[in-house]
Amino acid sequence: MTENKSIFYGRRIGRPLKSLNKGLLTHFFPKYELIFPKNIEEKLDPKILFPTATTFSLEIGFGTGTHLFSQAKGNPNTGFIGSEPYLSGVSQLLKNLQEEPLKNILLSLTPVQTLLTFLKLYSLDHIYILFPDPWPKARHNKRRIVSTPMLKVLKKYLKPTGKITISTDHTDYAGWMEEAFEKSPFILEKTYFLETHKRPVHWPITRFENKAHLVGRPCKVYELILSKT
Numbered sequence: 001m002t003e004n005k006s007i008f009y010g011r012r013i014g015r016p017l018k019s020l021n022k023g024l025l026t027h028f029f030p031k032y033e034l035i036f037p038k039n040i041e042e043k044l045d046p047k048i049l050f051p052t053a054t055t056f057s058l059e060i061g062f063g064t065g066t067h068l069f070s071q072a073k074g075n076p077n078t079g080f081i082g083s084e085p086y087l088s089g090v091s092q093l094l095k096n097l098q099e100e101p102l103k104n105i106l107l108s109l110t111p112v113q114t115l116l117t118f119l120k121l122y123s124l125d126h127i128y129i130l131f132p133d134p135w136p137k138a139r140h141n142k143r144r145i146v147s148t149p150m151l152k153v154l155k156k157y158l159k160p161t162g163k164i165t166i167s168t169d170h171t172d173y174a175g176w177m178e179e180a181f182e183k184s185p186f187i188l189e190k191t192y193f194l195e196t197h198k199r200p201v202h203w204p205i206t207r208f209e210n211k212a213h214l215v216g217r218p219c220k221v222y223e224l225i226l227s228k229t
């Protein structure tokens with residue numbers, strides 16, 4: 001996988017968008033939109049995007065934004081970039097932001113692979129990928145976003161002390177991820193299940209975690225840190 005390749009296999013919308021959601025996307029989204037520079041050589045520097053923040057995070061595939069909103073609200077000194085092409089999800093987050101505006105969130109509807117090509121290298125402290133699409137059919141496995149090549153790309157955007165948090169409720173994808181971690185520049189620092197571990201702060205149950213609970217699938221979390229070698 002190269003950084004320039006934009007890959008998105010999911011849906012842009014669920015049910016047809018209600019006029020309220022369309023209105024939010026048209027009129028309210030620009031307030032939170034991450035604007036890409038016209039020239040690809042000009043990189044987006046989180047320090048400039050969030051001048052008062054001291055640390056910077058990226059959430060890939062934030063869905064309806066439950067986790068992103070809560071993290072941003074609970075960590076006002078962290079600047080959060082969210083990447084999500086699924087418009088129905090983004091409009092849910094915009095509803096929350098309309099009720100409770102936050103200054104430390106910027107959003108992109110562009111697949112993360114494209115977003116990264118505009119982002120300054122070694123600028124992030126934390127990357128979250130919560131319940132990525134599992135693509136269960138063998139012929140679709142290569143669409144999975146957590147892979148060794150992707151982890152190698154993500155490494156270039158993290159500071160040396162940077163971390164990645166990944167969760168999944170899909171057993172086959174969990175095994176696939178564990179193999180990818182072994183061949184990646186990361187060390188698996190911690191693994192736990194959301195059901196039995198003390199719940200991480202500012203991480204409310206997301207839409208896809210809730211779906212997993214409803215059918216009794218355990219939700220596994222991986223905390224990765226950069227290997228020193």
Ligand SMILES: C[S@@+](CC[C@H](N)C(=O)[O-])C[C@H]1O[C@@H](n2cnc3c(N)ncnc32)[C@H](O)[C@@H]1O
Pocket residue numbers: 007008009010011060061062063064083084085086089110111112113129130131132133134145206207208209
């Ligand atoms: C299974 S959902 C999980 C959503 C949310 N994290 C949750 O826990 O409810 C996976 C999300 O990843 C998004 N996604 C898939 N490919 C992506 C990409 N290349 N860049 C950014 N988001 C992506 C999808 O649109 C989808 O909303």
